[in-house]
Amino acid sequence: MAKCRTMSDQQIVEMYLSGTDSMTVGLNAGCDAQTVLKLVRAAGYQTRSPGGVKKTKHSSLTMDQAAKLYRAGLSVQEVADKCGLDRSTMANRLKDAGVEIRSLTEIAKLKAKLGRKFGRPPRE
Secondary structure (H helix, E strand, O other): OOOOOOOOHHHHHHHHHOOOOHHHHHHHHOOOHHHHHHHHHHOOOOOOOOOOOOOOOOOOOOHHHHHHHHHOOOOHHHHHHHHOOOHHHHHHHHHHOOOOOOOHHHHHHHHHHHOOOOOOOOOO
């Protein structure tokens, strides 16, 4: 015997968009999590990745400012730290903004020029 939904499609989508995970929405609406996600996509919205609501980190710098710092010689990690982002996110955002990321050879030359040590600091 099929379960009857207790919420309309619109209510399901609104509940999901408010931050409730798809499994909880499904339990409240009388359907499964996959149905919730299908309805959200059909309504034209993007679904979150598995694991719940991701907290978006907001940078205090614009992408133009971050790119300028990177081009001035800061590393991706240093720019990421200034923006409050992790290194991989910063690298992806720089690439998306059309900034060419330095190769390892270019990094070594730049560090030598700036008097920085190459590689990771030794473990304590």
